[in-house]
Amino acid sequence: MSLSEGLILGIETSCDETAAAVVAGGIHVRSSVVASQERVHAAFGGVVPEIASRKHTEALTGVVEAALREAEIGWSDLSGIGVTNGPGLIGSLLVGVSAAKAYHAATGLPLVGINHLHAHVAANFAHICGDPLTCDALPAICLVVSGGHSDIVFLRRPGDYEVLAATVDDAAGEAFDKAARVLGLGYPGGPAIARAAEAGNPAAYALPRPRVGESLDFSFSGLKTALIRQLQQIQGLPLSEQPGEPTGQMQADLAASFQSAVVETLVRNTMQAVTAAGVSDLAIAGGVAANRLLRERLAEECAAASIAFHRPPPDLCTDNAVMIAIAAARRLDNGAPDNLNLDVYSAMPR
Structure with a gap:
């Protein structure tokens, strides 16, 4: 054995x-x-x-x-x-x-x-549970997204991985933590923003979907800055003054808009990597992979492209x-x- x-x-x-x-x-x-x-x-x-x-x-x-x-x-x-x-x-x-x-x-x-x-x-x-990844499904693309990492990985076989794209500054989970502090939502930021976003309108505020040139790399530090600028604009504050924490519907709408911007950026780059690699299977991993909106959006994109989507249970x-x-x-x-x-x-x- x-x-x-x-x-x-x-x-x-x-x-x-x-x-x-x-x-x-x-x-x-x-x-x-x-x-x-x-x-x-x-x-x-x-x-x-x-x-x-x-x-x-x-x-x-x-x-x-x-x-x-x-x-x-x-x-x-x-x-x-x-x-x-x-x-x-x-x-x-x-x-x-x-x-x-x-x-x-x-x-x-x-x-x-x-x-x-x-x-x-x-x-x-x-x-x-669900649809586990198997060796027969390889090669595949895996999005590894957590507090410290936002990587798109090419899986040739178990243990043989190539990082195709990574974050150049803040990872998605780190961005959620920082945004949650700005919005007064507490720690950990990802779940806190997801809960607040349930009552919000993701189209309420036009936050950017950042790109790093022509690459598939991620950059989320500017998105946090855009959130602060949006809040300053709402509160009529100069750029030099720290905004106050929002409440009520404004807080929910800002949380939903921020979550949507992060998720759509992750989905866009990941699906582009799937297409470029010519694979038929996509997997996700890391703490942010438990985010319900991210799982739903990737499932939708994979279904439309006839790509098998593998996701571990949130725990x-x-x-x-x-x-x-x-x-x-x-x-x-x-x-x-x-x-x-x-x-x-x-x-x-x-």
Whole structure:
């Protein structure tokens, strides 16, 4: 039996979610446990790295034990361990990698470090619901969109990815967070804007759909500035004066207009990449891939173009350890395991 056909433990601590999961056969989810720090960081309007590290330290052992209990297995039933080792917050990553090394040393189980972005792509292979991506569907395009990344990736085969386009400044998730602060909607920004937008008119304000020359790259920093300018204009303020937080219908309309601008930009570039690559399948991944409007618009565009559209359930779009275990299963079969020299990286080649 190959390693990927066995049971793999995944560990994820790259930012503010402490997660562990067990996956069987590289695709079947046996357990998934996530301890969120969202409420802790909401008071600060964003993730505080030192607090995130401390919370991971407090939660990780219990989360791993809960994942094993949920899967109804013990350490002797496992075939390997995968852990995120970058990109991410260094302190948070160190907690997960240090624990994974300890488990490796104590059990002798093979250990592999996993690229967080590659893992998000791998979530599409999970056989949990919907229409999972399969090797037969490759090559394909995948939009990886999160708080730190907005990438269009060409998938040749599992683990073999080429980044065709990326953000040149703010990622979509970061833009949502910044816009939510401007609008007085709190943290995390993406879900907050989506909730406010439900009562708003996306055509109320004409915000730009940014382009980066003739490329498929993304740029969202100017969109946040356009939102501030729009608010200043509404409130009759000069460019030098910070606008006040909007309320009521104005807030809802601005949220809906901003969300529409981000989503339409992502959809436009992604569908252009699908056409240019000549593929028949599109997948999405990352925290922003849980956005309902983005999922609906891509589904519409794919249906019109006869493109198969694959999207993980929302809980596998945000940070989780299922995706780590799936990616680890493939790495364990295709390369040499890592060892106690495994290091962490805040940024790493994709």
